[in-house]
Amino acid sequence: MIQNSIKLFMIFSLTSVLFVGSALAQDADDRTKLLAESQKPFLKGEYEKAIKIFDEMLEIYPTDSKIFEMKGVALSNLRLESTLAMQPQQNVSAGDPSNFNKLSMLEFYKALEINSNSVLALNGMGLGFGNFGEYSEAEQYFKKALEIDPDNEITQNYLYSLEKLMEKYSLNIFENPTKKPDFLQKIEEMTIPYWVKNNAGWWAEDKISDNDFIAGIEYLTKNKIISISSQNNKENSSDVIPSWIKNNAGWWSAGKISDEDFLSGIKYLIENSVIKVNAPTNSELVQKELERKAWNFEQYLKDIQNDVKNQNRYVENINPSEYVIIKYWKDYNKWNLEQYLNKPEIFPDRNVWLDPETDRYVIEYKVYINEQPLGLPIDHVSTLENSFNFWEKHSNLQANDGKKVDIKFDTTETKSEANVWVTWVVRNMGEGVLGHANLGKGIVEVAIGSYGCDGSFQLFGVDTVEYIMTHELGHSISLGHSTNPESIMYPSISNTDYAYCLLN
Structure with a gap:
């Protein structure tokens, strides 16, 4: 049988698992x-x-x-x-x-x-x-x-x-944006930096070395202006650049050959090792331009x-994360309900009855949704309905006597008649802790962000907030933690999705 009031109330927490991201290599070096x-x-x-x-x-x-x-x-x-x-x-x-x-x-x-x-x-x-x-x-x-x-x-x-x-x-x-320096503006307006074209002209006139010309070509390949699919290494290929390429470079610099034609020709020559792009990239001319x-x-x-x-x-x-945390810090006690976490006895019992038509238990919860600050950038409150639906449609809940159980949530604006108070919070709940809930009735607190991405407060994406809320509501309907990593009631979440963190 399902007990109408549970004598032992526990606070359950959902934690995050921190994985070292792609920025951190796995080699032991x-x-x-x-x-x-x-x-x-x-x-x-x-x-x-x-x-x-x-x-x-x-x-x-x-x-x-x-x-x-x-x-x-x-x-x-x-x-x-x-x-x-x-x-x-x-x-x-x-x-x-x-x-x-x-x-x-x-x-x-x-x-x-x-x-x-x-x-x-x-x-x-x-x-x-x-x-x-x-x-x-x-x-x-x-x-x-x-x-x-x-x-x-x-x-x-x-x-x-x-x-x-x-x-x-x-x-x-x-x-009213700041004027960009002319030098940077010219670079942006040209797909090919003008100095590379100048290099080609100077090389055609023997004013700079082969290596300086090749350095400009390497810049184009490095920055994907010339995309090299493969390069054939010919054993008998010469290190001397054919003279006719110098003529083409002079014509290109003078505008007699289009950028597209010259680059496609250079691409062919590189891929077939007629030109070897292995000159040092820190050419003096290139370095000065950089x-x-x-x-x-x-x-x-x-x-x-x-x-x-x-x-x-x-x-x-x-990044609105820093504004959000200020909103929650200003009226701390308004949004945070941690002072009630250890007082489940002040909440009325849930309504439990047996439906004679289905021979299934129905557990009815009245839920008070705590007010949230105005102007939040992510609508996490609306996802609560999805969390309700998850448990209301869950067909595998079973009572102690083997009968099936249906869950029903109704919201109320009156705190005193609610079995569960739900709120979203911004505070450090403990290392890796993303939510708190009493077992059976009481408080549900869900973090809308954390410091776990890069050490600064970053908002979660709505899917992560919804996942945490669904988990914590599971505790509110008396479910404990599961040992199955695929279960919503598993005590940790390995994939916390941040909305604005650069390292997400």
């Missing part, structure tokens, strides 16, 4: 050890300690884009007050958010110079420009990321956030900083 060492302070929000380790690693692995990405995330998060290391009780003073944002973007820039197809770095650049109120520029980076990974939910969420902001403030009319580009980009960011200050520019960040 020095790089992995250093990354593992950096992960500990990183996930605690102690980013300065993590950055010191990243700097040590970059001295050993100066072309590892992943390390630049991780350092960029750490610097970006240093500007936040919503990290584990910046929670109110820690009394840690904040640094200069604008400078941290600039420094993080410089790291993402370096990562993109190494790997132009890094979605994480493109998203990081988009986030950085958004943090400066350069929303149109941010949009361009997110769109680039989406071209590479069309299904990336993080990118999609940021683009949606941007669209809402641009619509809210009519930014298509009133946005340094010039990096200098212009940093100057661009400084100009943006000055405009933000001089224009007194209002900036609404495109």
